[in-house]
Amino acid sequence: xxxxxxxxxxxxxxxxxxxxxxxxxxxxxxxxxxxxxxxxxxxxxxxxxxxxxxxxxxxxxxxxxxxxxxxxxxxxxxxxxxxxxxxxxxxxxxxxxxxxxxxxxxxxx
Amino acid sequence: xxxxxxxxxxxxxxxxxxxxxxxxxxxxxxxxxxxxxxxxxxxxxxxxxxxxxxxxxxxxxxxxxxxxxxxxxxxxxxxxxxxxxxxxxxxxxxxxxxxxxxxxxxxxxxxxxxxxxxxxxxxxxxxxxxxxxxxxxxxxxxxxxxxxxxxxxxxxxxxxxxxxxxxxxxxxxxxxxxxxxxxxxxxxxxxxxxxxxxxxxxxxxxxxxxxxxxxxxxxxxxxxxxxxxxxxxxxxxxxxxxxxxxxxxxxxxxxxxxxxxxxxxxxxxxxxxxxxxxxxxxxxxxxxxxxxxxxxxxxxxxxxxxxxxxxxxxxxxxxxxxxxxxxxxxxxxxxxxxxxxxxxxxxxxxxxxxxxxxxxxxxxxxxxxxxxxxxxxxxxxxxxxxxxxxxxxxxxxxxxxxxxxxxxxxxxxxxxxxxxxxxxxxxxxxxx
Numbered sequence: 001x002x003x004x005x006x007x008x009x010x011x012x013x014x015x016x017x018x019x020x021x022x023x024x025x026x027x028x029x030x031x032x033x034x035x036x037x038x039x040x041x042x043x044x045x046x047x048x049x050x051x052x053x054x055x056x057x058x059x060x061x062x063x064x065x066x067x068x069x070x071x072x073x074x075x076x077x078x079x080x081x082x083x084x085x086x087x088x089x090x091x092x093x094x095x096x097x098x099x100x101x102x103x104x105x106x107x108x109x
Numbered sequence: 110x111x112x113x114x115x116x117x118x119x120x121x122x123x124x125x126x127x128x129x130x131x132x133x134x135x136x137x138x139x140x141x142x143x144x145x146x147x148x149x150x151x152x153x154x155x156x157x158x159x160x161x162x163x164x165x166x167x168x169x170x171x172x173x174x175x176x177x178x179x180x181x182x183x184x185x186x187x188x189x190x191x192x193x194x195x196x197x198x199x200x201x202x203x204x205x206x207x208x209x210x211x212x213x214x215x216x217x218x219x220x221x222x223x224x225x226x227x228x229x230x231x232x233x234x235x236x237x238x239x240x241x242x243x244x245x246x247x248x249x250x251x252x253x254x255x256x257x258x259x260x261x262x263x264x265x266x267x268x269x270x271x272x273x274x275x276x277x278x279x280x281x282x283x284x285x286x287x288x289x290x291x292x293x294x295x296x297x298x299x300x301x302x303x304x305x306x307x308x309x310x311x312x313x314x315x316x317x318x319x320x321x322x323x324x325x326x327x328x329x330x331x332x333x334x335x336x337x338x339x340x341x342x343x344x345x346x347x348x349x350x351x352x353x354x355x356x357x358x359x360x361x362x363x364x365x366x367x368x369x370x371x372x373x374x375x376x377x378x379x380x381x382x383x384x385x386x387x388x389x390x391x392x393x394x395x396x397x398x399x400x401x402x403x404x405x406x407x408x409x410x411x412x413x414x415x416x417x418x419x420x421x422x423x424x425x426x427x428x429x430x431x432x433x434x435x436x437x438x439x440x441x442x443x444x445x446x447x448x449x450x451x452x453x454x455x456x457x458x459x460x461x462x463x464x465x466x467x468x469x470x471x472x473x474x475x476x477x478x479x480x481x482x483x484x485x486x487x488x489x490x491x492x493x494x495x496x497x498x499x500x501x502x503x504x505x506x507x508x509x510x511x512x513x514x515x516x517x518x519x520x521x522x523x524x525x526x527x528x529x530x531x532x533x534x535x536x537x538x539x540x541x
Contacts, residue, residue: 002299002300002301003300004282004300005282006279006282006283006285006286008300009278009279009283009300009303010279012275012278012300013276013278013279014275016274016275016278016532016535016536016539017272017275019390020268020271020531020535021265021268023268023389023390023531024264024267024268024527024528024531025264025265025268026385027382027385027527028261028262028264028265030381030385031257031258031261031264031381034258034374034377034381035258035259035261035368035374038370038371038374039368042371092510093511094510
């Protein structure tokens with residue numbers, strides 16, 4: 001297949017683009033199925049964990065961040081890190097920090 | 110009595126300066142032009158910071174291989190040796206006086222190690238497909254496939270953005286229609302050459318080098334320079350087309366946070382992709398296999414040392430070897446042609462059309478999801494990780510400062526790597 005005509009090139013181009021889509025769609029289906037299985041497994045695990053203790057004590061409300069004027073809750077985040085994040089967000093938005101309302105900051109692992 | 114004049118004349122005759130003047134008309138001027146080009150590329154790499162890690166090495170390799178060979182001295186890069194290897198023709202080994210001392214009927218890698226220069230030995234790694242695969246391993250170890258796993262539909266944008274690969278391929282073949290317009294000038298390309306040019310649109314340097322070294326090694330220098338230069342220019346090339354194809358309202362769309370991906374899912378993903386893609390397109394197996402092996406090192410949590418080595422030490426070493434040896438292929442007689450100019454032109458066309466393809470895919474997804482997908486993330490479907498995703502994020506923030514598209518754009522961005530590898534695998538299976 002050294003020297004090919006324009007018609008052949010057109011067919012190869014269309015076929016190639018279709019093959020890329022075909023491969024990617026199949027991969028997408030595999031990833032979607034994988035994701036569904038993992039989400040279902042995670043959902044199954046959660047009730048099992050909460051159902052284990054006979055009479056679980058009511059969870060204490062999450063303490064607000066020290067010095068916070070509002071209801072900001074920190075989940076596995078150091079107050080210093082939270083302050084830095086809030087400052088970055090305020091800077092990126094171009095708005096004063098006291099005009100923004102942060103509800104919670106969570107460390108996504 | 111010592112004849113000082115004779116000694117000085119000998120010194121002059123044995124110098125590279127003399128070789129430049131002696132062979133000026135016989136192609137020596139091309140070497141001088143290439144030395145100037147390598148200086149421009151060094152300027153772009155060092156001052157303008159255009160992909161400096163690669164471009165500096167490419168430019169220096171070009172500089173070294175264009176220093177005119179002095180009779181009797183070992184050249185760092187022997188174009189003739191590689192021409193014989195690629196074309197399967199005999200190679201004549203000459204002595205200092207220009208006499209043939211040996212004829213090699215069929216050149217093998219062992220002959221190249223024996224008779225070649227330093228850059229020839231480096232180049233074996235390119236020709237054997239070693240360096241692009243090792244670079245891919247490093248890329249895999251640095252890539253987080255989490256955004257793609259949490260939103261698998263973004264894979265489609267990685268496929269849509271391969272449009273430029275095939276349009277440029279078609280364009281390169283179609284240029285054959287212009288042959289005959291200017292006597293003595295060939296415009297068009299053969300199928301394998303066109304495939305190598307088209308892959309520039311994948312915006313993936315290692316894939317472009319891998320495919321070109323297999324299909325059209327004589328075009329490697331031009332294609333590598335075009336691919337890496339345009340990747341560096343993504344922040345300039347993409348935004349005008351992003352604005353042209355999307356409305357201000359569409360660019361403002363905020364996307365919701367996707368689900369959290371578990372560690373187990375991230376570990377299984379590279380294994381599944383390797384099995385799946387290698388079975389679908391076996392020609393892609395070296396690239397995808399190394400990409401996913403690197404990613405597996407990163408995600409397992411028990412191979413941190415390997416992941417660290419692949420991401421840093423190995424990646425850096427291979428980058429040096431790859432860039433200098435690719436630059437060495439930019440020998441004046443090969444590079445200063447109409448073909449190179451055409452490749453540079455087709456390369457930018459491929460990039461633009463790939464960007465537009467991704468954006469059109471993004472627009473379709475935006476319509477289908479009733480405005481939940483910001484079409485800008487489609488432009489990140491061209492690989493160029495993470496530059497293309499950053500550009501999508503920046504343009505999104507220009508339209509709406511509270512818009513954070515980076516993680517959403519990373520999905521199509523890493524999907525683009527897989528998409529361009531599949532495209533390369535297809536072209537390799539057709540023309541390889």
